[in-house]
Amino acid sequence: DTGVSQDPRHKITKRGQNVTFRCDPISEHNRLYWYRQTLGQGPEFLTYFQNEAQLEKSRLLSDRFSAERPKGSFSTLEIQRTEQGDSAMYLCASSFGQSQYFGAGTRLSVL
Amino acid sequence: GENVEQHPSTLSVQEGDSAVIKCTYSDSASNYFPWYKQELGKRPQLIIDIRSNVGEKKDQRIAVTLNKTAKHFSLHITETQPEDSAVYFCALSWDNYGQNFVFGPGTRLSVLP
Numbered sequence: 560d561t562g563v564s565q566d567p568r569h570k571i572t573k574r575g576q577n578v579t580f581r582c583d584p585i586s587e588h589n590r591l592y593w594y595r596q597t598l599g600q601g602p603e604f605l606t607y608f609q610n611e612a613q614l615e616k617s618r619l620l621s622d623r624f625s626a627e628r629p630k631g632s633f634s635t636l637e638i639q640r641t642e643q644g645d646s647a648m649y650l651c652a653s654s655f656g657q658s659q660y661f662g663a664g665t666r667l668s669v670l
Numbered sequence: 671g672e673n674v675e676q677h678p679s680t681l682s683v684q685e686g687d688s689a690v691i692k693c694t695y696s697d698s699a700s701n702y703f704p705w706y707k708q709e710l711g712k713r714p715q716l717i718i719d720i721r722s723n724v725g726e727k728k729d730q731r732i733a734v735t736l737n738k739t740a741k742h743f744s745l746h747i748t749e750t751q752p753e754d755s756a757v758y759f760c761a762l763s764w765d766n767y768g769q770n771f772v773f774g775p776g777t778r779l780s781v782l783p
Contacts, residue, residue: 563713599775599776600775600776601759601761601773601774601775601776602714602759602771602773603773604771604772650713650714657702657704657719657721657763658704658716658719659704659716659771660716661706661713661714661715661716662713663712663713664713
């Protein structure tokens with residue numbers, strides 16, 4: 560599969576725990592995006608990388624959220640001290656131009 | 671920031687009929703307008719897109735039209751089939767460097783056999 564891949568597909572955690580998600584973009588894509596999607600809503604932008612540089616962050620991205628893309632390839636999204644309101648689908652997308660291609664997402668459930 | 675409205679929120683059509691979904695926006699700087707299809711539990715899938723220098727684009731049964739003056743763009747699906755049933759999201763961006771999209775709230779399309 561040469562598309563965007565995300566791991567894990569599902570994560571169940573207890574409130575207060577830290578979680579980390581991984582995204583592997585399409586190999587020739589230099590831009591990588593993280594979105595959050597809740598039930599019945601469209602994806603909401605969280606942050607964006609061009610190569611290894613994090614160029615934009617949404618105000619939705621609180622201090623508990625951090626994202627990295629250390630070598631300009633895969634990216635990780637960490638949520639510290641998870642809250643029940645963090646429960647959502649976390650989607651990753653990648654692009655070379657304007658067209659973005661999405662991964663299948665990581666569904667986070669915070670108990 | 672930019673806001674995208676999408677209508678209708680739900681749409682039911684008989685198999686073989688056409689379906690039209692419309693999105694409106696406010697920022698005239700918006701220049702790229704993709705449409706995504708998301709089946710239950712699956713990834714959003716890019717199905718068609720249009721740039722601001724084009725008024726219409728067609729790909730088999732799917733077409734997108736853009737009215738820059740009125741600031742709206744629409745998805746047209748002809749000869750609908752049950753496998754077209756999904757949630758459809760419009761989106762837009764306003765730069766040439768692939769930065770973040772703003773998505774509409776989605777339209778749940780049901781194609782009835």
